[in-house]
Amino acid sequence: MKIVVISPTYNEKENIQKLIPHLENEIFPQIKNHDMWLLVADDKSPDGTAEVVRDYMKKYKKLELLMGNKEGLGAAYARAMQYAMKEMHAGAIVEFDADFQHDPKGIIDLVNAMEEGYDYVIGSRYIPGGQIPKEWGIHRKLMSFFGSLFARVVLLTFDIHDMTSGFKLTKTEFLEKVDLDHLLSKYYAYKIQILFEVVKLKAKVKEVPIIFYERKAGSSKISQKDLFDSFYVVVMLRLRESKNFVKFLVVGGVGFLINAITLAMLVENFHWHPAQANLVGAALAIFSNFNFNNIWTFKEHKSDSIFSYFIKLIQFYATSSFGVIFIQTGTIFLGTHLIGKDYYLIYFLVGTFFLLIWNFTIYNKIIWRKK
Ligand SMILES: Nc1nc2c(ncn2[C@@H]2O[C@H](COP(=O)(O)OP(=O)(O)OP(=O)(O)O)[C@@H](O)[C@H]2O)c(=O)[nH]1
Numbered sequence: 001m002k003i004v005v006i007s008p009t010y011n012e013k014e015n016i017q018k019l020i021p022h023l024e025n026e027i028f029p030q031i032k033n034h035d036m037w038l039l040v041a042d043d044k045s046p047d048g049t050a051e052v053v054r055d056y057m058k059k060y061k062k063l064e065l066l067m068g069n070k071e072g073l074g075a076a077y078a079r080a081m082q083y084a085m086k087e088m089h090a091g092a093i094v095e096f097d098a099d100f101q102h103d104p105k106g107i108i109d110l111v112n113a114m115e116e117g118y119d120y121v122i123g124s125r126y127i128p129g130g131q132i133p134k135e136w137g138i139h140r141k142l143m144s145f146f147g148s149l150f151a152r153v154v155l156l157t158f159d160i161h162d163m164t165s166g167f168k169l170t171k172t173e174f175l176e177k178v179d180l181d182h183l184l185s186k187y188y189a190y191k192i193q194i195l196f197e198v199v200k201l202k203a204k205v206k207e208v209p210i211i212f213y214e215r216k217a218g219s220s221k222i223s224q225k226d227l228f229d230s231f232y233v234v235v236m237l238r239l240r241e242s243k244n245f246v247k248f249l250v251v252g253g254v255g256f257l258i259n260a261i262t263l264a265m266l267v268e269n270f271h272w273h274p275a276q277a278n279l280v281g282a283a284l285a286i287f288s289n290f291n292f293n294n295i296w297t298f299k300e301h302k303s304d305s306i307f308s309y310f311i312k313l314i315q316f317y318a319t320s321s322f323g324v325i326f327i328q329t330g331t332i333f334l335g336t337h338l339i340g341k342d343y344y345l346i347y348f349l350v351g352t353f354f355l356l357i358w359n360f361t362i363y364n365k366i367i368w369r370k371k
């Protein structure tokens with residue numbers, strides 16, 4: 001596989017001078033099964049970082065340089081990731097700081113974990129064997145730890161211990177599905193968003209311990225505003241998730257009423273069997289749900305042509321029918337047979353609850369999934 005290690009730089013001349021030959025001569029040759037490339041993403045550093053890279057490019061063939069304007073770390077990474085995927089056809093991308101705070105040997109650990117079958121490998125400072133710089137003041141230590149904890153709690157990603165690590169490997173089949181043009185942050189917090197989205201895409205995640213060393217040369221670019229920016233990103237990600245869920249519930253509520261009224265009417269007035277009546281109610285509810293979800297809940301991913309409208313509608317009926325027949329009506333059927341017809345509305349409620357979980361999953365994963 002072609003693996004592109006991306007190193008963003010801003011005034012890292014001194015570091016990059018040592019880093020490039022170290023990676024090319026010492027680290028990459030140890031990774032035998034993969035085609036290892038280094039992409040330096042420099043934002044026109046005034047100290048001449050790019051000139052150093054250009055010089056090395058004459059010597060090392062698997063080294064590229066991508067220049068951009070200084071907009072922030074997230075913007076530099078978004079640009080470099082797109083370049084690595086579209087122009088370099090990378091199968092996996094490694095995010096790697098240029099200032100030797102990440103041990104270059106760690107790249108080998110990340111690649112090994114990928115070979116074990118993982119899609120997203122995080123170099124973690126907060127699992128046994130991992131470490132943050134001893135030299136850090138208590139203030140920065142607490143900020144890093146509680147920042148990560150806050151993100152874990154709000155985003156419900158308890159399985160992940162290090163939410164803000166800058167050292168990781170991502171298979172591009174997942175990264176391709178992240179909308180890199182519209183990240184919430186152009187700064188450090190882009191990391192939290194990509195992590196959250198990749199986890200949502202059900203990537204197989206592994207954390208491997210890393211020691212995060214203290215910077216020895218050059219200067220730090222992280223600042224106080226990154227704390228607020230990270231807070232903003234975490235809260236926005238949560239709200240965005242919940243907003244869709246709230247809309248989904250409102251739309252489902254309307255569908256539920258249509259379903260329930262039809263069901264009760266056919267049973268009480270026309271003496272249909274509850275299971276049969278539910279099928280008709282559900283068919284009407286599905287049509288209502290589809291249209292409201294398409295134009296409202298999932299409007300960012302809505303069908304943009306009449307053709308895709310019908311494709312989505314058919315998919316929607318197919319998956320919803322499965323849910324209605326096997327999950328919702330199945331619950332009613334079992335209830336009426338095992339307990340008795342009197343409580344049919346209770347079975348309807350229980351069945352609908354299971355149906356809800358099924359539907360929300362399918363809508364997000366299949367019908368209105370991100371392109
Ligand atoms: N291209 C580009 N690179 C950046 C930018 N900001 C930071 N970097 C690089 O990203 C890497 C990480 O930035 P650092 O400032 O070291 O951040 P940090 O490691 O969290 O903080 P320290 O521990 O203080 O070094 C370094 O290689 C930086 O040169 C940016 O705006 N553009």
Ligand SMILES: [Mg+2]
Nearest residue numbers: 097099101215
């Ligand atoms: Mg650093």
